[in-house]
Amino acid sequence: MFSRPLLYGNFSKICASAAARQPHQSVTQPTTASTAVANNNTQIREYHEVVGDILCPSQVMGIDHIRDPRLNKGLAFTLEERQVLGIHGLQPARFKTQEEQLELCKIAVNRYSESLNKYLYLSDLQDRNERLFFRFLSENIEEMMPIIYTPTVGLACQRFGLIYRRPRGLFVTINDRGHVFDVIKNWPEPDVRAIVVTDGERILGLGDLGASGMGIPVGKLALYTALAGIKPHQCLPILIDVGTNNIDLLEDPLYVGLRQKRVVGREYDDFIDEFMQAVVKRYGQNTLIQFEDFGNHNAFRFLDKYRNTYCTFNDDIQGTASVAVAGLYASKRITGRSFAEYTFLFAGAGEAAIGIADLVVKAMVAEGVSLEEARSKIWMVDIDGLLTTTRKDGNLEGHKFNYAKEVEPMKNLEDIVDKIKPNVLIGASAAAGIFTPKILQTMAANNERPVVFALSNPTSKAECTAEQAYQNTEGRVIFSSGSPFPPVTIGDKTFYPGQGNNAYIFPGVALGVIATGTHHIPDDMFLIASQELANYVSDADLERGSLYPPLSSIREISMRIAMGVTKCAYDKGLASTYPEPQDKRKWLEEQLYNFNYESSLPVTWVWPRMPYIKTRDESPLLAAIK
Ligand SMILES: NC(=O)C1=CN([C@@H]2O[C@H](COP(=O)(O)OP(=O)(O)OC[C@H]3O[C@@H](n4cnc5c(N)ncnc54)[C@H](OP(=O)(O)O)[C@@H]3O)[C@@H](O)[C@H]2O)C=CC1
Numbered sequence: 280m281f282s283r284p285l286l287y288g289n290f291s292k293i294c295a296s297a298a299a300r301q302p303h304q305s306v307t308q309p310t311t312a313s314t315a316v317a318n319n320n321t322q323i324r325e326y327h328e329v330v331g332d333i334l335c336p337s338q339v340m341g342i343d344h345i346r347d348p349r350l351n352k353g354l355a356f357t358l359e360e361r362q363v364l365g366i367h368g369l370q371p372a373r374f375k376t377q378e379e380q381l382e383l384c385k386i387a388v389n390r391y392s393e394s395l396n397k398y399l400y401l402s403d404l405q406d407r408n409e410r411l412f413f414r415f416l417s418e419n420i421e422e423m424m425p426i427i428y429t430p431t432v433g434l435a436c437q438r439f440g441l442i443y444r445r446p447r448g449l450f451v452t453i454n455d456r457g458h459v460f461d462v463i464k465n466w467p468e469p470d471v472r473a474i475v476v477t478d479g480e481r482i483l484g485l486g487d488l489g490a491s492g493m494g495i496p497v498g499k500l501a502l503y504t505a506l507a508g509i510k511p512h513q514c515l516p517i518l519i520d521v522g523t524n525n526i527d528l529l530e531d532p533l534y535v536g537l538r539q540k541r542v543v544g545r546e547y548d549d550f551i552d553e554f555m556q557a558v559v560k561r562y563g564q565n566t567l568i569q570f571e572d573f574g575n576h577n578a579f580r581f582l583d584k585y586r587n588t589y590c591t592f593n594d595d596i597q598g599t600a601s602v603a604v605a606g607l608y609a610s611k612r613i614t615g616r617s618f619a620e621y622t623f624l625f626a627g628a629g630e631a632a633i634g635i636a637d638l639v640v641k642a643m644v645a646e647g648v649s650l651e652e653a654r655s656k657i658w659m660v661d662i663d664g665l666l667t668t669t670r671k672d673g674n675l676e677g678h679k680f681n682y683a684k685e686v687e688p689m690k691n692l693e694d695i696v697d698k699i700k701p702n703v704l705i706g707a708s709a710a711a712g713i714f715t716p717k718i719l720q721t722m723a724a725n726n727e728r729p730v731v732f733a734l735s736n737p738t739s740k741a742e743c744t745a746e747q748a749y750q751n752t753e754g755r756v757i758f759s760s761g762s763p764f765p766p767v768t769i770g771d772k773t774f775y776p777g778q779g780n781n782a783y784i785f786p787g788v789a790l791g792v793i794a795t796g797t798h799h800i801p802d803d804m805f806l807i808a809s810q811e812l813a814n815y816v817s818d819a820d821l822e823r824g825s826l827y828p829p830l831s832s833i834r835e836i837s838m839r840i841a842m843g844v845t846k847c848a849y850d851k852g853l854a855s856t857y858p859e860p861q862d863k864r865k866w867l868e869e870q871l872y873n874f875n876y877e878s879s880l881p882v883t884w885v886w887p888r889m890p891y892i893k894t895r896d897e898s899p900l901l902a903a904i905k
């Protein structure tokens with residue numbers, strides 16, 4: 280007879296005594312002031328406990344082990360694991376490898392024709408088996424990034440009220456003012472190192488989606504893990520709900536956020552202050568806070584306000600700048616021109632456009648060009664037309680001022696392109712289709728190799744499609760876009776346009792920042808990231824029409840960016856993790872998430888001699904002890 284009660288009885292007792300000695304405290308992670316708060320939280324799961332010389336991998340037993348996405352391995356649990364954990368019999372007889380499960384994931388996700396259904400399948404997988412989800416994502420990034428990220432994540436946000444199933448991330452509402460720390464305390468993980476936060480006011484180019492914007496922090500943090508190997512339990516998505524000005528949502532019975540207009544002004548600012556302080560109180564000064572998809576009237580202010588007092592960056596301003604400048608570096612290899620020889624025109628003068636322009640200027644200044652000359656090369660258009668100092672309504676917001684020119688106002692983009700004759704045209708306006716065929720043809724008439732970036736997301740908001748760009752320039756355009764476009768064939772040549780998206784940048788920057796415990800994030804780190812990315816672009820990439828390496832190489836790129844950021848952190852005295860590692864790659868690699876299953880068995884396990892029933896596949900271990 281199979282002596283299951285004996286085996287499980289002993290195991291449970293061991294774990295129970297371990298829990299009694301050190302409730303909720305991991306042996307791999309000493310208690311700190313910030314974890315002390317978390318340690319009171321009964322939801323925290325203990326994954327490792329030392330009992331004498333036995334390392335017990337988990338005290339979550341039975342069905343709860345399978346129900347915990349962080350512990351679940353599905354049919355990949357071995358017979359020993361099934362017996363020890365008390366889940367023997369709770370699953371079918373078959374044993375699968377993780378590779379077999381990955382094959383099944385591929386078949387399962389491809390059964391769906393609608394991208395939103397693929398998104399739901401992947402969300403469900405993440406809720407069910409986290410390690411399998413991240414391995415699947417990281418090994419199929421070309422196919423899966425458009426699902427968990429732009430463009431499909433935009434649709435998921437638009438349908439958030441309909442598809443919302445299980446909590447993922449933290450919702451902090453304006454009604455929690457005065458108690459934000461208490462809300463953050465409810466997050467079950469004690470060791471959060473990175474937060475992506477949005478208030479939902481400018482979700483991609485889709486506008487104000489209020490609480491439905493939660494899909495963005497969730498998607499960005501999924502890429503933290505899949506693309507940079509940052510451990511998922513260290514990542515926390517947060518949605519700050521201060522209401523929405525989107526009338527459709529306010530009237531939508533399915534909307535799940537606060538049903539009120541946005542709180543603004545002093546009350547809003549104080550609330551964000553309280554949020555920042557609460558994060559530091561719970562998780563420490565070095566917690567990385569990535570601002571994402573805030574309205575630009577807040578994004579620039581908060582970046583200025585917090586950049587020197589918190590470990591923070593704004594992805595839409597700085598991450599986007601970094602990826603676009605990398606594309607521009609790569610473009611120089613085709614055009615043979617320096618930045619100072621380019622004339623730039625931006626359609627859009629918001630977070631992305633100003634961020635890119637400022638970093639281009641920084642790059643030019645680093646090449647010996649004066650600040651004034653660098654700025655003089657950059658022209659910008661906002662919703663009212665060309666940025667000029669002679670505008671009738673006078674006032675230009677601070678961040679636009681540096682790029683306003685002393686010329687007569689102009690409104691029409693076609694006329695502006697005609698007049699300025701830019702070599703580089705960058706769209707970050709969320710105004711779909713504003714790069715008309717005429718504009719593209721003018722770019723081609725004025726340039727042997729015109730550079731055109733249509734960076735707006737999702738796909739429906741792009742300034743032009745890849746097809747339009749190549750068609751209207753006889754295939755001479757050097758093109759990239761924020762969301763992916765399929766290859767385009769002109770004559771006998773097929774072009775594979777690259778994706779100019781900050782996803783190439785933020786995971787690697789975050790890894791370097793987290794690992795070094797950096798206090799503040801200087802712009803230099805984004806220029807370093809830009810150069811690392813540009814250096815990785817091969818001649819073959821350029822030849823196939825892409826200014827960026829294939830998405831499948833982002834994991835290696837993230838590592839290189841993280842190494843550059845790490846070096847910068849120590850060089851500038853911003854790191855707080857000492858001593859400085861000599862072999863930075865090895866040191867970073869040692870901290871990465873393991874996408875492969877780990878054993879759920881104790882490391883040292885004295886297997887009791889006992890009879891058993893051979894009901895399932897014969898495993899080597901059981902064969903040995905028979
Ligand atoms: N590829 C990538 O990695 C990224 C892409 N993006 C995308 O870029 C787009 C813009 O984002 P962001 O800069 O943060 O948004 P902002 O709201 O900060 O900026 C949008 C800018 O576009 C201007 N604008 C709007 N309509 C027009 C028009 N018809 N013609 C010219 N200018 C116009 C606005 O003018 P005004 O100032 O007068 O309102 C504003 O300056 C979004 O679609 C976003 O998804 C953003 C970040 C990263």
Ligand SMILES: CC(=O)C(=O)O
Pocket residue numbers: 429482483484572594595735736761780781782
């Ligand atoms: C990519 C991104 O951050 C955006 O479109 O907002």
Ligand SMILES: [Mg+2]
Pocket residue numbers: 483571572594595
């Ligand atoms: Mg964004």
